[in-house]
Amino acid sequence: MTTSTLIAIVVVVALVLALAVVAGVVLNRRRRISLREKDETEARPEVKGGGYQAGGGFSFASGAATAEPETARTAESSAPEHPVEERTEVEGQPGVGDDAAVPRDTERRGIVDVELPEDTATAEPAAEPTAEPEVPAQPEPEPAAAEPVAPPEPEKPEKPAAEPEEIEPTSGRLERLRGRLSRSRTTFGQSLLGLLGAGDLDEESWEEIEDTLLMADLGAATTTEIIERLRGEIASRAVRSPEEARAVLREVLVDALGQDMERSVRALPHGDPADGGKPAVLLVVGVNGTGKTTTTGKLARVLVADGRTVLLGAADTFRAAAVEQLATWGERVGAEVVRGNEGADPASVAFEAVSRGGDSAVDAVLVDTAGRLHTKTGLMDELGKVKRVVEKKAQVDEVLLVLDATTGQNGLMQARVFSEVVDVTGIVLTKLDGTAKGGIVFQVQRELGVPVKLVGLGEGPDDLAPFEPGAFVDALLD
Ligand SMILES: Nc1nc2c(ncn2[C@@H]2O[C@H](COP(=O)(O)OP(=O)(O)OP(=O)(O)O)[C@@H](O)[C@H]2O)c(=O)[nH]1
Structure with a gap:
């Protein structure tokens, strides 16, 4: 082999290597998306806003217009199943991820049948079974401590004594x-x-x-x-x-975030209450301390500010302070409050509130229910019973599940169990002001297929806003 042939071979090999290096660099560049070469002349793509038309204010709807007809449930079909193996509790105690503190609903008391007021005979729907589902065989821990409590009659509704106070405008709250x-x-x-x-x-x-x-x-x-x-x-x-x-x-x-989800709160009456129409009925449910009572009060303020009349039902009979808390909210907005004594049967109080709301021809009855751990089967059944008993008197238009945004995955677990028991129609995500994990909004909607309708953004009385995907994302990105 001559020297010139050798040189030629070396040159060819060097050329091939150089070509391979250049090809590698080009391929790598192509896989990247560069944002550096900003072209000022290019038009920005048009961004569509959220389709939700709340217009910065709260959107309310009548249950009659949007609610699906309630089918009377039978005791058999409505009794939720909670196979032991699916429960996260261990012998009644919270499991990993559950609330660490011993919840107040560990208090043992029997669940009793409710003596309904006289006018039950005229109540609808008639198909409701007379027998409430039995308390599940799975006993609460320390069953011996359970004391049968006779359901005290709900107290007479209270007329607010104080002058109603100023309420922040309801429009532009999220802004x-x-x-x-x-x-x-x-x-x-x-x-x-x-x-x-x-x-x-x-x-x-x-x-x-x-x-x-x-x-x-x-x-x-x-x-x-x-x-x-x-x-x-x-x-x-x-x-x-x-x-x-x-x-x-x-x-x-x-x-x-689902632009097409229906986010109106069904809090408008069915017809004119002054002319025989029925009030809208809303149940507020959730685990202890998520913000149910606070949300019920805040929502009452929004409705009153919009010129609606409201009656509050304090069916959180586990905790006397919760009843007092709701009574105070009622006073502040001039709303009537129906309350039961501590230990009264919550279903009885809820029923009385709805009856009273009809008599008083209010636009909406908001019933605050007792917090309960989703892992407590008996208590969850009791919540189902509250709803069924109320349905003897009126259609439940909205079941708002209040979730604490700071609880993450545990909140999702709660949501699943609650929606099995009471057909949740809307989510209120509270304490979004106290968390860096606002993304829970995306997950909770996806998991449940139920829209987030309201968000709690503080402890103040007017720190409740309608949830609007566009405004929410803007708040996250600006
Ligand atoms: N930061 C913040 N705190 C809130 C919000 N909503 C409620 N809270 C606070 O959460 C605490 C519990 O609220 P409650 O309304 O008493 O909760 P609950 O679910 O009714 O509680 P139980 O009656 O025990 O079941 C209170 O201190 C509220 O002020 C919110 O959106 N943001």
Whole structure:
């Protein structure tokens, strides 16, 4: 082999190596999405706002217009099944992930049949079975401590004594309270914007975006869906600038929140109450301390501010303080309160509240129920009974499940059990002001298929807002 042949071979090998290196670099560049080459002249993609038409205010609807006809349940079909193996409790004690403190509903007391008032004969629907389901065979721990308590008659409704106070305007609440979402905004919204706007989006960046979504409690399924959509949209729209990436992010998040979900609170009466129409009936349910009583009071204020008359039913008879708390809310807005003594049968109080609401021709009856751990089968059955007893008198238009946004996965577990027992129609997510995990909104809706209708953003009396996907996402991203 001559020297010139050798040189030729070396040159060819060097050329092939150089070509391979260049091809590798080009391929790697193509896989990245660069946001650095901002083209100011390109028009930003139009971003659609949320489809929910609350217009910044609360949206109320009549149950008659939207509620599905209630079918009378039989005791057999409505008795929820809670096989022992599915329970998270261990011998009645909270399990991992449950409330650490011994809940007040560990108090033992028998569940008694309710003596319904006289007018039950005229009540509807007639198909309700006369026998309430038996207390499940699974006994509460320490059954010997259970004392049969005769259901005291609900007390006479109280007329508020104090002058009703000023109520913050109900429109634009989410706008006004958007600052309360600052913790979620910092750890969720701003992290995402930082990652998407930082420049080259390689696999590592997408992993970080995924982690951010998971940390904010969006859940694995929603996170995967959002990442896939984001990747697709950013690539297909040839997104170049951080502003464009933000617009795409907003659109994807708003869509993931379900723009078409019906979020009106069914709190408007069926016809004119002054002319024989019936009040709307709302039950407020949830675990201890999630904010049921507070939410009931806040909602009453919104309705009163909108010119509606309200009656409050204090069916949280486990805790005298809860009854007092609701009575105070009633006084503050000039609403009548029907209350029972501590230990009174909650179903009896709820029934009386609905009867009284009809007699007083109010627009809405809001019934605050006792908090109960979702793991307590007997107490959950009792909640089902509250609803069935109320249905003897009137259609229940709305069952609002109050969930504490700071409890994460445990909140979801609660939601599943409650919706088995009482057909939850809307979620109120409270304490969003105290958490960085605002992403729970996405997960809870997806898991339950029930819309988040209201959000609690503070302890103040007017810190309740209607949930609007567009405004919520804006609050997270701005
Ligand atoms: N920060 C914040 N605190 C809230 C919110 N909603 C309720 N709270 C507080 O949560 C605590 C419990 O609220 P309650 O309304 O008493 O809860 P509950 O579910 O009725 O409790 P039980 O009667 O024990 O079942 C109170 O201190 C409320 O002020 C909210 O949106 N944000």
